[in-house]
Amino acid sequence: HRKAIIFGIATGRRLDDALTTLKLHNISQPDVLITGQGTEIHYAPNLTEDAVWGRHIDHLWNRQAVRDILMEIPGLEMQPRRYQSAFKISYYIDPAVADIQNIRQILLRNEQAVNVIFSFGQFLDVLPVRASKGLALRWCAEQLGFPLENTLVAGVTGADADMLRGNTLGVVVDNRHLAELSDLANIDKIYFSKKPHAAGILEAMNHYNFFSKALEDTTS
Structure with a gap:
């Protein structure tokens, strides 16, 4: 069914980590690979990165300002550097200590238009306001012409x-x-x-x- 189907994967992982996982489980390379919680898009056959998407999501993004604002929030701990990227700031979060809605409000009060993503009960990612898996999917649909x-x-x-x-x-x-x-x-x-x-x-x-x-x- 591959000729009738576009196969895509969206993941929070980095590109190299995602490719390693696909190989480990003998999963074919997808036609579209969205990585970093929707901050990067790569197209087959050569995993060409969509540079226009990168410029698109850079709108209003101030990585250092976000880091500074969240530096002293109890219950948040920065993940190791290998999990960070230009458009993704990743934390470990203790939901019993740090309130996600409060974090969103703090960022908004400090004029940071961002997406705050909570997942797997322990991870918190802060992305540009134009970036997410869903927004990346819709961008790909427009670029590749699938309904x-x-x-x-x-x-x-x-x-x-x-x-x-x-x-x-x-x-x-x-x-x-x-x-x-x-x-x-x-x-x-x-x-x-x-x-x-x-x-x-x-x-x-x-x-x-x-x-x-x-x-x-x-x-x-």
Whole structure:
């Protein structure tokens, strides 16, 4: 089905880390690889980086100002340098000590227009306001010309929330971080799978009759 399908992966990992993980699990190189929580986009076959996207998300971004503002927040600890990038500031967070909504408000009061992403119960990423997995997905749809309404999107944590919202075919794959996506439970076009991992994605494909619809679109 590869000729009828564009295969993409969106991850919070760095590019090299993502490629290592794909190789470890014998997963084919995707047509589109979104990394760093949506701050970088790479296209097959040579993993060419979308430089225009980088310039687009740089709007209003002040990395040093964000770091300075959050430096003394209790319950936040900077992750090691290898997890940082030009457009992503990554922390470990203790949600029992640091309030995520309060962090968002502090940044807003200090005139920092950013996206604050909480995931896996312990990670907090601060990104430019124009960057996220969902925004990167929609950029790719525009660049490559694929319809969002025929795009199956699978997510497992809070970092995937905005990618699942909208007019895509969403699936929340069963996992221990479901509480981070509980707000999506009442949205019609988001399916909550009973099975975890890849089995949950296959379950959603059957639910949406995904491959049949994709083939119909290519032959109509």
